[in-house]
Every structure is written in C-alpha cells, then in structure tokens.
Amino acid sequence: MQYFFQQVINGIGDGAIYASLGLALVLIYRTTNIANFAKGEMATVSAYLAWQGISAGLSPGWAMLIAIVLSIVIGIVTYLLIVRPVQYKDELTIIIVTLGLFLAFNSFSGAIWGFLQMSVPSLFPQANLGIGTFRLSADLLGTIAVLIAISASMYGLFQRTRLGIALRASASNATSAKLVGIPFTAMMAAGWGLAAGLGAISGLLVAPKLTLDPNMMGSIIIYAFAAAVVGGLTSYRGAVVGGSVVGISQALSMAYLPWLGSDLQILLPLLLIVAVLVAKPEGLFGSTVVARV
C-alpha cells in the first residue's frame, strides 16, 4: 500500500508539470481561441534562454527570471507578427499556422543551441522530506508549490484585477470589449505573453528533470494537451485535474503494468484521455456549446 501511495505522489509531481503547461494552453485558448501547438517548443526556447544566462555567469534564479521575461516578449511578438493576421480565419488555418510555429521554434533552438544535450540546474535543493515512511523530495514539493502559486495568481488575476477582467471581456465578446474602450489587441497580446510566461515556467521545471535538447518538450506537450482537453481546453480547474490524472495514471502504469512494456506504458494515459473525449466530447469540465444554424 505504501508503494502505491508513493507512486501516486510521484505521479502528482509529474502531473503538476503537465498541468502548468496545460494551464498555459487553456489561457491561450480562453483569450484568443487558439490551440497553440507550438507551446512546448516555445517553452524549450525559454529553458535555453535560462541555460544561456547561467553559462554567462548569472545565478540560476536571475537567469530563470530573465528567461521568463524574455519569453513573455517572445510570446507577444509571436502573437503580433504571426498569429494576429490569421486569428479570425477558420480553425484549420490556425492549426496549420501553429504547427508551422512548432516546426520553426524547434528548428531555431536547434540552429542556435545545437542538438547536444545540456543540463540545467534545479532551483530546488537535493533534499528529501520524510513523513512517516513516505519520502517527498524537495523537487516534488517545489514543483507542486509552483503549480499552486501559478493557479492562485491566475485566479487572483482573472477575478480580482482590472487587467484580468479586461482580458476576460476581450475573450468573451470582442466587439463589446472594444466598444467599452478595452484595448483589444493589447489584451490579446497580453494573453499570449502571459501564456508564454507560464510555458516558460513549465519549461524551467522540466529542464532539470530531463536533459535540455530541442525536442525536450515533445512528449510533455502531448501530455499537457491531454490534460487540458480533460477540461475541454477552457477550464483551468480541468487542466489541473487532467494533469494529475495523466501523471498518476502514467506512474501507476509504469509501476503495475510492466508486461505492457515501456512503449505501451507511455500510451496508456493518452488512451484514458481518448476514452474521456469519446464519452464526453466537450470534456469533463467544458460547457456544451449550443450552435445556431
């Protein structure tokens, strides 16, 4: 039994990472109605920026902070240059453009930083906290703390600040938002910037665990999408729940289903998501969309 709970705890640790990137996906989808397939690759660029700062002699904390700020700028610029012109085209166009961004970012990080694997230090100490017979690593606790901090500040932003309310207004009704004087384009850009910052944080959480290379986020972004889809891509709570479900089911299938082999174990959480979507196409937390003819 103790083994089981230890696996669940480890699963929550990984799930927190999927959830943080999933939150970024939900944020972009809620503000601009776009599913950004390039989110993971943008997070990889952020991790490289931090690595660059650290190897230039900055302390890891400062390097990561600067990387997050730069990522926000990259997110805003990407929105204004690439995404804005196609924002109101059909879904297919948008999917193709963000897939193009995915390839472009992936290839730029390869072109600039090469394909060798690099390591990024963790901000969390290499310590373990023992509670009874459980062992909680500082890394795990830190990751969960970061996720909670992100969730809390997003809640605060969207419920309590004028900026958050302006963002929500722009997302829910562009015309009315413009009519009451909200700077619409700036809001959309801010949404992309914020999401890029969130993505950067998840990239910085992933980089110390895996090694940093241009394809680092390849599987993470798929799990993050799976997490976000549980909530219908529109629910922040759904993304957090989805991330935990994906992380825990992944840890449990690794622990208890060795006969599946490592190849199929990584697919199991995804199958779970497919089952959720087929049963409830709008996601567990999504609201049903009523369409007009």
Added chain:
Amino acid sequence: MNGIDLSTSTSGASGASGASGASGGDARSAARGRGAAIAIVAVLVLAGLPFVMPAYQTFQMTGVMSYAVAALGLNLITGYVGQVSLGHNAFFAIGSYAAALAMTKMGLGYAGAVLFAGAVSFVAGVMVGYPAKRLRGLYLALITLILAVSVVPMIKHFSSHTGGAAGLLVDKPAPPAWFGLGQDAWIYYLVLVFTMLAFWLIRNFVGGSTGRALAGIREGELAASSMGIDVNRLKVIVFGVGAMLAGLGGALATFTVGFIGPDSFTLMLSIGFLAAIVVGGLGTIWGAIVAGLFLQFVPSYASDLGQALSGAVYGGILILCMFLMPKGVVGSMMNLISRRRQAKGGTHPSTSKEEP
C-alpha cells in the same frame, strides 16, 4: 460558398433561367471535354516518362505518385470535409505494414497485397472515424495527434511482426522477362495503374451529389444535417476512404522502396502530409499531385540545408502559404484561370467552374 448553397451544382443550373441554363450546359460539356483531353494527354505523358527518364528519376516519380495517393486521402478528409486529421501517418504505416506482412507471411502477390493494405486501412479508418465522428475541429486534431504519436511505440512493441526499430526488408516486384525497361520502370507502371485508379475513384466520389454533401458538411454541419444529409455516416465513410488511400499510398511506397522502418512514420510525416495538401490546394483533386511532389522533394532539399534548418523551411512554408496563398498552388491557379475567363467572356455561369 455558404452551407446552404448546395444548388450550385451541375444539374441545378437549369433552374436559374432558361437561357443561362442552356449556355451553362454548353460550357459544362465543353469543360468536360477539355478535362478529358487534359487527362488523356497527362496519362500519355506519364506513360512515356520511363522511356526518357533515368532510372533514379523514375524511382522518384514513383515516390511522388505513392505520396500523392496518400495525400489525396488526407485532402478528402481535411480539404473536402474540413476535419483536421494529424493521424495520417498511422494509416500510411498500417498500409505499409499490412502490405509487407501480406506478402511475406500470407504469400499474396503484389496487387493482392496492395488491395489487402487498402482494405485493412479502410477498416482501421472506420474504427477511428466511428468514435471520432462526434468530435470536430480541434478535438479531432488532438485525438488524431494521439494516434499519430502512438505509431512508433506500437511498431516497436510488436517487433516480432514488424521488425521493431530495425525495420523490414520487402521484396520489390520483379519485372517479367518481356519487359525491357528495368525494375524501376516496372514498379513505376504498377504504381501508375493504382494511382490512376485511386484518382478516378475519388474524382467520381467528390464529383456527384456526395461531393456537394461533403461541401455542405464543411461549410456548416448543422445546416447540412438539417437538409437531410446524414452527417455522421458520411464523416465515418470519408474517414475510412481517406485512411484507405493513405494505406494504399503506404503500400505502394513500401514496394517502391523495398524497406520499411518506424522512423518513416513519425508525427513529422503527418505534419508533412498536412503541409503538402495545404501547399497543393485544399479541396482540389490535383492539389494532391502537387502534394506528392512536395513530399518527395522538399524534405530532401530542406535536409540538405542542415538538420536545424529543415524544420524552419517546413514551418516557414506552412505559415507563408497560409498568409499568401491559402488556397494552395492549384486553388490559386484555378482562381486565376476563372478570373481571366471572366474578364474575357463577360458573364460566366457558375456551372462552368472547373470540377475539382
């Protein structure tokens, strides 16, 4: 064109007015005659190519045709019905392995193995399409994304059948004794026959009332279903047919190259298919040929630029195409032609629009 505009069809023109209906009919049969002439010339040119091309270029053209068949399948799903599928690599892989196993384990001949591959991937497509029929747009893209990333792990897991990461060698079909042009040309002709068959089938599939129903689904699902189109059934069929073409293409490519391995079936292949049909022209039959050329030549030229930049070339092409030429090469050309014709010949009945 909006969703209810189902009457701009070949047969509906006579309802507009007597005179324009008659002239529309003339223009239509003229267009059809011209289309048939173009098709005959194209077939003659294609049939003559192995006589004048070196063996390696013949081999490359065979690759173009196999990719074009598979791209036609994705264009049916994405271009005609508007469903975004990122899982085309899966059906391409299913067709490839089905053909290889049919030949090595079941002892089927070349043509039998290709048809078997088509049947297997049709069933696979229906199996995916059936649960996916309720999902649209983004959700379908995500489900098929999961399908796309499952391909390589599945191939590796069932390595006793698929050869795992090392791949499988497949015998290429050998030319009979009387055939004087060598193996590459022989395979070229075999693939050409299947390619023409596939294009002819799909042309007929999208040309008639089914094609208009598909356009109806693309432009407005709810409107289409309220006009009596069985949207879910058609979507499943189209997914099955699209998957079947992917499987056919995969089988043809397998026999062209003589080797299959998991690295050929990654998510990048699906993105490549999507890029190719976008460049070729969504919702056009001939766009699939451009797509085949794109898939055969662009990746290898792009990788000449170095590992890092090939993705940027691909991504840049995708984004630029969406910005500058959202209808692709064929769509833009058709626009140009119809605009010039309009400028030349005054009013121009909707029916003389080229059948795609």
